[in-house]
Amino acid sequence: MNYQFPFTRITGQEHAKKALLCALVCDEIRNILILGDPGTAKSTLVRSVESLTNEKKVITIPQNITYDRLLGMIDLEKAITSGSIQVHYGILKEGNNQILYADDINLMDEGVIQCILTTSETGQYLLEREGLSQLVSTRFTFIASMDPSEGKLSSGQLDRFDLCIRTDHITDSEMRSEIVRKSLNFETSPDAFILECEKETETLKRSILKAKERLPYVSIPDGHADLISSLCVELGIEGYRGDIAVARTAKALAALDQRDDVMFDDIKLAALLALEHRRGEYKERPPHPPKSEKEESSEQDLGKNRSKEQKNPDAIPEYQQGEKEQKKQEQNHISIPPQERFFDIGSPFEVIRYLDENTWQETQKQKSGRRSRVISSDSSGHYRSFRFPGRYRNDIAIDATIRAAAPHQQIRSSNGLAISVKKSDIREKVREKKIGHTILFLVDASGSMGVQKRMIAVKGAILSLLNDSYQKRDRVGLMIFRGDSADLLLPPTRSPDIAANLLKSIPTGGKTPLAKGITEGYLLLTRGKFAASGENKSIVLLTDGRGNVPLTKNSTREELRDVARKIAGRGVRFVVVDTECGFPRLGRALILARDLDGSYFRLEDLSIHGLAACVNDVLYSYR
Amino acid sequence: MKEDILVYPFSAIVGQQDMKDALLANIIYPSIGGVLIRGEKGTAKSTTVRAAADLLPERNVMKGCIFRCDIDDPRNLCESCREKIATGEKPVLEYSRMRVVELPLCATEDRVAGTLDIEQAITRGIKKFEPGVLAMANGNILYVDEVNLLDDHIVDLLLDAAAMGVNFVEREGISYAHPARFLLVGTMNPEEGDLRPQLLDRFGLVVDVKGEKDNQERSEIVKRRLEFERDPVAFCTSFQAEQQAIRDQIIKAKQIIAELRPDDLLINTAVKISLSLGVDGHRSDITLVKAALAFAALDGRKEVNSSDVIKAAGLSLPHRMRRRPFEESTMDITSVRGIIESCYQGS
Numbered sequence: 001m002n003y004q005f006p007f008t009r010i011t012g013q014e015h016a017k018k019a020l021l022c023a024l025v026c027d028e029i030r031n032i033l034i035l036g037d038p039g040t041a042k043s044t045l046v047r048s049v050e051s052l053t054n055e056k057k058v059i060t061i062p063q064n065i066t067y068d069r070l071l072g073m074i075d076l077e078k079a080i081t082s083g084s085i086q087v088h089y090g091i092l093k094e095g096n097n098q099i100l101y102a103d104d105i106n107l108m109d110e111g112v113i114q115c116i117l118t119t120s121e122t123g124q125y126l127l128e129r130e131g132l133s134q135l136v137s138t139r140f141t142f143i144a145s146m147d148p149s150e151g152k153l154s155s156g157q158l159d160r161f162d163l164c165i166r167t168d169h170i171t172d173s174e175m176r177s178e179i180v181r182k183s184l185n186f187e188t189s190p191d192a193f194i195l196e197c198e199k200e201t202e203t204l205k206r207s208i209l210k211a212k213e214r215l216p217y218v219s220i221p222d223g224h225a226d227l228i229s230s231l232c233v234e235l236g237i238e239g240y241r242g243d244i245a246v247a248r249t250a251k252a253l254a255a256l257d258q259r260d261d262v263m264f265d266d267i268k269l270a271a272l273l274a275l276e277h278r279r280g281e282y283k284e285r286p287p288h289p290p291k292s293e294k295e296e297s298s299e300q301d302l303g304k305n306r307s308k309e310q311k312n313p314d315a316i317p318e319y320q321q322g323e324k325e326q327k328k329q330e331q332n333h334i335s336i337p338p339q340e341r342f343f344d345i346g347s348p349f350e351v352i353r354y355l356d357e358n359t360w361q362e363t364q365k366q367k368s369g370r371r372s373r374v375i376s377s378d379s380s381g382h383y384r385s386f387r388f389p390g391r392y393r394n395d396i397a398i399d400a401t402i403r404a405a406a407p408h409q410q411i412r413s414s415n416g417l418a419i420s421v422k423k424s425d426i427r428e429k430v431r432e433k434k435i436g437h438t439i440l441f442l443v444d445a446s447g448s449m450g451v452q453k454r455m456i457a458v459k460g461a462i463l464s465l466l467n468d469s470y471q472k473r474d475r476v477g478l479m480i481f482r483g484d485s486a487d488l489l490l491p492p493t494r495s496p497d498i499a500a501n502l503l504k505s506i507p508t509g510g511k512t513p514l515a516k517g518i519t520e521g522y523l524l525l526t527r528g529k530f531a532a533s534g535e536n537k538s539i540v541l542l543t544d545g546r547g548n549v550p551l552t553k554n555s556t557r558e559e560l561r562d563v564a565r566k567i568a569g570r571g572v573r574f575v576v577v578d579t580e581c582g583f584p585r586l587g588r589a590l591i592l593a594r595d596l597d598g599s600y601f602r603l604e605d606l607s608i609h610g611l612a613a614c615v616n617d618v619l620y621s622y623r
Numbered sequence: 624m625k626e627d628i629l630v631y632p633f634s635a636i637v638g639q640q641d642m643k644d645a646l647l648a649n650i651i652y653p654s655i656g657g658v659l660i661r662g663e664k665g666t667a668k669s670t671t672v673r674a675a676a677d678l679l680p681e682r683n684v685m686k687g688c689i690f691r692c693d694i695d696d697p698r699n700l701c702e703s704c705r706e707k708i709a710t711g712e713k714p715v716l717e718y719s720r721m722r723v724v725e726l727p728l729c730a731t732e733d734r735v736a737g738t739l740d741i742e743q744a745i746t747r748g749i750k751k752f753e754p755g756v757l758a759m760a761n762g763n764i765l766y767v768d769e770v771n772l773l774d775d776h777i778v779d780l781l782l783d784a785a786a787m788g789v790n791f792v793e794r795e796g797i798s799y800a801h802p803a804r805f806l807l808v809g810t811m812n813p814e815e816g817d818l819r820p821q822l823l824d825r826f827g828l829v830v831d832v833k834g835e836k837d838n839q840e841r842s843e844i845v846k847r848r849l850e851f852e853r854d855p856v857a858f859c860t861s862f863q864a865e866q867q868a869i870r871d872q873i874i875k876a877k878q879i880i881a882e883l884r885p886d887d888l889l890i891n892t893a894v895k896i897s898l899s900l901g902v903d904g905h906r907s908d909i910t911l912v913k914a915a916l917a918f919a920a921l922d923g924r925k926e927v928n929s930s931d932v933i934k935a936a937g938l939s940l941p942h943r944m945r946r947r948p949f950e951e952s953t954m955d956i957t958s959v960r961g962i963i964e965s966c967y968q969g970s
Contacts, residue, residue: 038824039904043786060800062791063779064732069793076796080748091793103786104821107779150821169903176894177887180908184885187654190698382732382776383794399739399795409748418748 004058005186007048008200009193011179016045016165019273022252023141024052025211029162029248030120033105033153033277034145036167042145045167046101049143051194052205056141059095061102061116067129067385068399070112074130079406080418087132092119095140105144106151109384109432113153116142117160130403159238162245164277211255218251220262227264231271237278245274381431389428400427437474437536438492442521444543444579445480446512478502479524481517483510484549488524514547515556515563518596522567538573541598544580545588557588564595574598629855633674634865636667637844638835645828645938646675647869648917649806650721651876655913656827656906657807659770659818659942666832667844668810672723672766678869679721680877682762686715689754690761690801699788699802724760724805726767726781728774735780739795752799757781757790760805770809771818778822781807785825827910829942872921879920885912889927892966896936896959902943910939929967933960 010017016034023029036042050058061070068090075088091100092115100120105113119125124137144161146153158164170176186193220228225247232243249270254262386397405425412420477492490502518541525537550556551563568574576593578600580586593600636643645658660668684691685704692704694716700708707714726735737755744750756765757780765781767773773781784790790803807826811818823829835841851858893911914935919927936959 037903038821039906041905047787060787060789060791062793063783064736064776064794066794068796069798073796076744076750077748088796091798103783104779147821150819170905171898173891173894173898176897176905176908177890179905180885180890180893180912183905183909184912188884381774397795398741398744399797402744403796406748419745421745 004047004050005044005183006051006194006197006201007045008051008197008204009182009186010041010045010048011175011182012168012170013041013045014168015269015273016167018253018269019163019165019249020045020049020143021052021208021256022163022249022273023143024049024056024208025215025255026248026252027139027141029245029252030141031117031161031163032141032143033158033161033164034143034167035148035164036145037149037169038147040167040169042147042167043101043103046099046143046145049099051201052208054205056097056099058099058101058143059091061091061100063102063104063108064382065091065112066383067112067115068403070115071125071129072127072132072134072136074132074403074406076403076406079403080409083407083410085131085407087127087134087136089136092116092125092140093136093138096138097140099141099143102142102144104146104150106146106148106153109382111384113157117157121160130400131407158277159241161277162241163249163273165273166276207256207258210258211252214258214260215251215255218254218260218262220247220250224250224262224264224267227267228271231267232275235275235279237275242275242278246270249274383429384432385430386427387430389426395429395431397427397429401425437538438525439474439476440492440521440525440537440539441476441478442486442517442539442541442543443478443480444512444514444517444541445482445508446510477524479517479521480507481513481520482508484513484516486513486517486520488520511549512543512547513549513551514543514545514592515551515560516549517541517543518560518563518567519551522572525572526570536573537571538575540575540577541592541596542577542579543589543592544578544586545576545590545592546580546586560592561595564592568595568597576600578602629859630673630677631670631848631851632859632862632866633671633678634869635847635851635858635862636671636674637840637847638837639667639671639832641934641938642668642671642830642832644918644921644934645830646671646808647678647873647876647921648914649808649827650675650679651873651920652880652913652917653804653806655910655917656825657809658828658830658938659823659826660808660810660830660832661813662810662830662832663814663834664812666834668832669768672764672808672810675764676723677866678873679723679764680870680873681718681720683716684719684762686717690758691719691763692802693762699804701801722763723766723808724756724763726756726760726765726773726777728767728769728772730756730777732776732780733795735777736790736792736794737797737799737801738792739797750796752792752797754801757784757803757805758801761802763805764808765805767807767809769811769815770822771811771813771815778819782822782825823942824904824906826942827906828914828938830938831941872923875923876917876920879923879925880916883916883920883925885916885927888966889915889932892932892963895966896940896962899958899962900940900944902940904943907940907943911935914939929963932963932967936963 007017007020019032019034023032034042034045047058050056070090070092072087072090072093075086078084078086100116102108102116115125119138120140120142123139124135127134127136170179182193228246228250229243232246237243246267247270250262250266253266253269254260257266383397386400389396401421402419402425404427405419405421408422408425409419412422475492476490477488478490479486479488481487518539521539521541525539547556547560550559552559574593574596576589576596576598578589578593580589580602590600633643642660645660649655649658660672662668683694685694685700685707688701688704690701690704692700694714704714733755735756737758738753740751740753743753767781784803785805785807788802788804789800792799809818809826835844847858889912890908893908893915896911897907911932912935915927915931918931918934919925922931937956940959
């Protein structure tokens with residue numbers, strides 16, 4: 001019984017359908033990625049493929065698969081009964097000539113993804129586990145789907161996918177109604193629903209078979225072959241996988257259309273399916289393609305500076321505008337001028353908008369996934385693999401232990417059990433969990449120069465980092481120091497809403513208790529609940545380095561140096577952003593950064609690149 | 624086990640109509656896809672969910688099946704039940720009440736998804752699957768308190784199972800798949816962090832509960848609670864009639880919903896609303912339609928009216944509106960109401 005939603009009844013999503021059909025026609029198209037927002041029929045599409053073929057099944061690779069089931073392991077029962085070591089193959093081999101499907105591939109273990117992609121490309125993998133050593137050959141089509149807002153794949157991983165499609169947003173009301181109707185009908189009476197479109201399904205099945213037969217005879221005319229390569233060069237595609245994928249897909253498309261010659265349109269569509277994700281970084285579709293009136297108006301509210309930009313034909317860069325504005329504010333001293341609100345809310349959004357741009361993605365993407373997973377030292381997290389145990393054997397990997405013991409059962413005395421386990425057999429679980437960063441912004445809110453500008457940049461950066469923190473499981477907090485105290489305005493949080501509310505008003509003015517600020521910030525992250533979390537901890541310090549309130553009676557500068565040197569390198573990373581501007585430059589922040597063993601930036605240099613991008617760059621770079 | 628500890632009766636909960644309706648709608652029409660209850664601490668979130676256990680309907684299940692396969696739902700039988708039916712064996716049935724299966728925050732991956740049966744492996748040397756929480760949850764309510772604090776990898780597991788209604792286990796040497804169709808009910812306090820959007824989207828309805836502001840109602844809440852604590856048995860007995868009334872309502876609504884089909888007006892209205900709000904994906908349309916049907920059925924009607932749709936829209940749409948970061952997420956309920964009313968006026 002086949003209870004998948006039938007392929008022929010899926011409304012819209014023509015590109016995705018074409019890509020899947022191509023994969024069915026051409027076995028050489030091995031890896032397909034489907035991107036899309038939640039609820040846009042990604043997995044329905046993939047699973048429906050089963051209704052189009054008699055011999056292929058869609059085998060699901062679950063999120064938390066372990067290597068023994070992926071690659072293969074020793075056959076436990078055989079090992080115990082006969083003592084012989086034989087392979088019990090994993091899902092990659094079981095999927096030979098089938099279709100493997102992984103949903104939410106961006107959440108999967110990097111090693112597993114790599115394993116699957118390499119295997120599907122080369123058609124074989126080397127099994128070296130538990131005394132087994134074998135070259136296993138297998139051929140399958142791999143289809144993956146994911147919601148890009150949950151995390152991204154590296155460009156290397158993306159390049160392995162022959163085709164990559166984004167599901168369409170269907171905005172046509174007729175079509176949407178149709179979708180609702182069909183899905184409810186299918187739910188209430190699946191049999192009748194499938195029966196209804198049986199004819200169509202059969203026709204499509206036959207045309208796939210025909211196309212498959214025709215495929216070896218399909219050729220690409222010389223002129224068109226050149227077109228493919230020039231297209232790839234023009235689009236700046238690295239490597240040759242793109243060229244090959246386009247050629248294969250174009251052929252499959254021609255075969256589906258019952259032609260022996262590839263036409264221009266085939267190549268056009270093939271390029272769309274095969275090259276889009278290879279163009280440097282794949283472009284994010286803006287989150288709101290259909291803009292309702294409400295959104296439009298809210299956008300205007302939030303990003304007034306943008307509309308101002310349009311009015312200003314010579315378009316002064318955002319940052320310089322801020323500077324001008326700020327000079328005005330300085331004249332007004334610290335009393336909050338009416339313009340403050342304008343920049344307060346405007347600038348953060350400018351930074352966030354910047355997140356969508358390609359260059360930003362480049363810096364952010366390469367570092368995401370790998371960083372966010374660590375081997376867990378306690379028994380929490382996902383069981384990934386096993387190892388010979390260390391000193392403490394608390395978290396025993398039962399399955400691996402039994403498999404290790406199995407081959408020896410013939411010669412061991414059994415004392416009533418089927419398996420006797422010796423100490424040497426014991427294996428321990430290696431668990432892995434995702435962790436994020438705790439980033440504390442420590443901001444000099446004293447009355448010294450440039451406080452407004454500093455605040456704008458900081459707010460922008462915090463909001464940007466928070467926005468991004470969901471994907472990375474980061475926590476962002478804000479502490480300011482002024483007068484004679486350091487206040488925690490925003491305890492490290494993952495919730496953007498709370499943060500946004502708190503950030504609306506930040507008090508400024510007063511003296512600069514720099515040493516106190518650093519100490520308090522450090523203590524916050526190293527004591528109490530944030531200390532135990534096992535997360536990476538960082539402090540982004542925005543100051544001009546001119547502390548003028550000592551903790552004790554000593555000289556402020558000496559004291560600061562002592563504090564900084566004491567704290568440096570003790571579990572918290574520092575990024576110092578120098579807010580000093582104008583003359584004379586004292587360069588105290590640079591000295592502080594050296595003492596803290598941290599990275600150093602000047603706020604002025606950051607300008608349009610945004611503080612967030614630079615901070616991210618430092619924090620997420622490989623240490 | 625459950626009988627020993629008396630739960631606070633559902634009908635004795637004061638106010639919180641939205642939360643109660645959302646739960647009941649899901650009970651009579653599980654494919655709505657569960658409910659997430661968001662609210663401050665102490666707003667009877669968990670109490671209501673636990674109280675619902677007492678009202679759950681009975682169903683026909685295969686006797687002896689650990690997954691409690693529902694015979695009336697032949698699409699989602701486990702392997703052994705399917706085999707039994709295929710071989711023509713006459714299925715032995717028993718009545719079993721739907722249960723609330725709780726997923727504690729500290730649950731480990733192997734207990735949630737199921738794992739290798741250690742005893743069988745050691746004593747008999749065979750690989751056998753030991754079912755976990757997802758197996759127990761099949762056909763039942765899976766309740767996660769503080770769902771926003773659930774570990775990431777457990778959430779991934781839930782999402783995986785919820786997507787297909789099947790729990791695929793490929794780990795620790797075990798390869799197994801079993802039906803895991805559950806009604807996901809979660810409660811959370813939004814102050815403690817957000818839920819991942821992906822998980823949020825899996826919840827059919829979302830209810831935001833607030834503490835009752837009305838003085839009289841507040842004192843009534845306190846009064847009832849104290850009464851319950853003093854003598855739970857007497858308290859429960861005094862609400863027996865009300866409880867039975869809700870049970871009857873559920874049974875009747877289930878019968879109605881089995882016959883109820885959405886008309887074009889309802890579907891078109893749902894689509895119109897989604898489009899006007901710019902909601903991604905199609906789950907919102909489908910859930911809105913289903914919820915409206917369920918509310919009509921709960922009211923004993925066979926026709927959906929505009930107030931059903933308004934209620935359904937209020938519970939099924941706000942959490943699906945993809946918003947910009949830091950934008951206040953308030954759905955313009957009056958404009959939605961306007962759309963619904965203008966659609967229904969014409970008919």
